[in-house]
Amino acid sequence: MTTLLTPRHLGAIVAEKGLAHCLATLVAYLEQDFARWGEFDKTARVANHSAEGVIELMPISDAELYTFKYVNGHPKNFKVGLPTVMAFGVLARVDTGTPVLLSELTLTTAMRTAATSVMVAKKLARPESRTMALIGNGAQSEFQALAFHLLLGIDALRVYDIDPQATAKLVANLQDVAPALRITTCASTAEAVRGADIVTTVTADKTNATIITPDMLEPGMHINGVGGDCPGKTELHADVLRAGSVFVEYEPQSRIEGDLQQMPADFAVTEFWRVLEGSAPGRTSPTQVTVFDSVGFALEDFSALRLLRDLALELGLGDRISLVPEMADPRNLFGQLGLRGVAAEAAADLARVSAHVRAALAA
Ligand SMILES: NC(=O)c1ccc[n+]([C@@H]2O[C@H](COP(=O)([O-])OP(=O)(O)OC[C@H]3O[C@@H](n4cnc5c(N)ncnc54)[C@H](O)[C@@H]3O)[C@@H](O)[C@H]2O)c1
Numbered sequence: 001m002t003t004l005l006t007p008r009h010l011g012a013i014v015a016e017k018g019l020a021h022c023l024a025t026l027v028a029y030l031e032q033d034f035a036r037w038g039e040f041d042k043t044a045r046v047a048n049h050s051a052e053g054v055i056e057l058m059p060i061s062d063a064e065l066y067t068f069k070y071v072n073g074h075p076k077n078f079k080v081g082l083p084t085v086m087a088f089g090v091l092a093r094v095d096t097g098t099p100v101l102l103s104e105l106t107l108t109t110a111m112r113t114a115a116t117s118v119m120v121a122k123k124l125a126r127p128e129s130r131t132m133a134l135i136g137n138g139a140q141s142e143f144q145a146l147a148f149h150l151l152l153g154i155d156a157l158r159v160y161d162i163d164p165q166a167t168a169k170l171v172a173n174l175q176d177v178a179p180a181l182r183i184t185t186c187a188s189t190a191e192a193v194r195g196a197d198i199v200t201t202v203t204a205d206k207t208n209a210t211i212i213t214p215d216m217l218e219p220g221m222h223i224n225g226v227g228g229d230c231p232g233k234t235e236l237h238a239d240v241l242r243a244g245s246v247f248v249e250y251e252p253q254s255r256i257e258g259d260l261q262q263m264p265a266d267f268a269v270t271e272f273w274r275v276l277e278g279s280a281p282g283r284t285s286p287t288q289v290t291v292f293d294s295v296g297f298a299l300e301d302f303s304a305l306r307l308l309r310d311l312a313l314e315l316g317l318g319d320r321i322s323l324v325p326e327m328a329d330p331r332n333l334f335g336q337l338g339l340r341g342v343a344a345e346a347a348a349d350l351a352r353v354s355a356h357v358r359a360a361l362a363a
Contacts, residue, residue, distance in 0.1 A: 001326070003318040005103040005308055013311050019177075020150040022311075026115035027122075027151065029303040034119070037273040039063065040299060044253035047230070052076060053206065054230055058089075060298035066092045069105055069301040073230060075204040083139055084204045085109060091305040099323055101309045105301065110140050112304040113296060114147035116249075117224045121152060121198060123275050123282040124247060124290040125222035129197035130155050135189050135211055136203035136227055137161035137170040144200050144226070145174055149181050156182045160192040161203075190216055200224040201235045208232060208262070214239040219287035228259040229295040236291065238262045244289035247272050247282075249297035258293040269293070 014022055033040075045058040053074030060067060069089035077084050087105035092098060121129075132154045134145055138161070148154040157174070161167045171183055186192035193199050193216045201211045204227060212223060214237055223244065228234040236259040246269045248254035255261065260269060272292070274280035283290055312318040325336045 001320040002099045002323040003101050003309070003312055004321045004323075005101065005312055005318050007104045007107055009312070009317050009319075010104055010107045010308075012317055013308070013315060016315055017311065019146060022307075023111060023115050023118070023147050024151055026112060026304060026307055027119050029307045030112070030115055030119050030300060031276065033299055033303045033306075034273045034276050036062075037271075037277070037299075040302075042250060042298070044250065044256060045298060047257075049231070058296075058298035058301060060302050061094055062302075064094055065302070065306065066094050066097075067298070067302045067305045069109075069298065071105070071109065071296075073204070075206050085139065089301055089305055091302075091309055101305060101312070101318075102321070102323060103305060103308050105304070108304050108308065109296070109301070110143040111147075112300045113140060113226060113294070114143040116296075116300050117144060117200065117226065117292070117294065118147045118151045119276075120247065120272055120292045120294075121148070121222055121224060123272075124292060125152070125198050126220050126283070126286055129153075129222065131158065131196050132156070132198040132200060133158045133160070133186075133189075133192040133196035134170075135160050135192060135199070135201045137163075137166040138202070138204060140202045140226065141166075141170050142173050144202055144224075145170070145181070146178060148198065148200070149178055154198065155180065156184070158184045158186050158192040158194075158196055160186045160189050193221075194218075196221065198222045198224060200226060201228075202226040203235060206230075206233055208234045210237045211235040212240050213237045214243055217243055217289055219289070221289050222283075223289070223291040224294065225259055225291060226294045228293070229257050231256060231261060234259045234262060236293070240289075241267070241291060241293070244291040245270070245284075246291045246293055247275065248293050249295060249299070253297060254293055254295050257295045259291075260293050 039062045041061045045056045047054050047056045055072045058069040069087055071087035075084050087109045089105045090099050091101040132148050159167055225236050248269050251271055270280045275282040
């Protein structure tokens with residue numbers, strides 16, 4: 001049997017364990033998996049592009065588990081009442097290929113992206129960081145704000161979106177759950193980033209946007225660039241990348257999809273797992289500008305699916321479904337169709353018809 005987790009189950013998990021606990025545990029699972037980077041069979045995701053967006057498959061495995069995520073990115077989806085990003089995924093056993101878990105990953109993607117941002121900022125942002133600018137106040141934004149507030153001590157948020165309704169929604173949601181977070185609504189990106197220790201960009205547009213320009217940089221800033229994650233879709237001016245030290249998840253994928261796509265092939269970047277491992281430096285001075293050019297890598301969904309499997313088991317949550325046939329004789333797949341009686345009837349019908357046809361031809 002396969003366990004099915006729907007968004008309803010995800011809500012139950014978060015209600016039971018608490019959002020802070022879920023995000024903190026997710027960071028721990030991510031750190032465990034990024035620390036054993038070499039054990040994974042990795043590949044850049046497979047993307048099918050259209051005029052409106054992209055649909056991607058993100059597979060990865062270690063010796064025991066295989067996972068994949070299906071995810072889309074359609075920035076104009078809100079016009080037809082759909083989210084920009086929707087996702088689901090599977091966790092399977094490598095030894096037999098059995099699908100163990102089939103799960104919603106739309107809510108989970110928002111949580112794992114925020115947890116990844118925090119994992120990276122823990123190493124790269126200045127430890128005394130307290131103020132974050134949050135540019136783009138859509139579906140992902142509350143998760144980013146809360147992860148930084150709950151896990152990294154961010155207590156002041158400066159928010160901006162070209163759509164004031166998105167900002168109003170963000171502020172209303174956060175006021176409910178994080179009363180200690182001071183939120184300032186700003187009139188522009190430039191105003192929001194002024195004086196911020198961390199700048200998170202999480203905008204959606206199918207274009208090469210320049211949300212952050214070099215004149216907005218201040219010494220010691222950490223840029224958490226989340227929204228530039230597809231060919232032809234960037235958020236950071238090329239000179240922002242030149243001005244900072246750039247960190248990525250999986251370089252072959254980030255060169256295609258990240259803000260990094262604007263840079264020459266030999267532009268130096270550091271894969272974050274090296275910082276975690278200690279074989280590459282993270283922040284080297286309080287004035288250095290650090291940039292996390294986040295695109296979202298399959299390993300993050302691997303960690304998230306692993307956590308969901310463990311929490312579903314612990315809490316006894318999820319529907320048990322027969323996603324693949326369960327057979328007394330695994331080689332009698334045809335028997336699963338239950339056609340044997342039907343097939344006999346069909347054969348008799350066929351015999352009657354062909355006798356009739358033969359008789360007609362002979363007449
Ligand atoms: N790096 C990752 O791992 C990762 C994971 C999930 C989503 N994403 C990306 O993050 C982005 C946001 O996703 P979402 O689900 O929140 O989308 P969304 O459509 O719900 O929200 C995007 C918001 O950005 C705003 N926006 C667009 N252009 C802007 C601009 N120039 N200045 C300020 N605000 C602007 C929109 O008005 C909207 O409110 C998408 O591009 C998505 O692909 C990345």
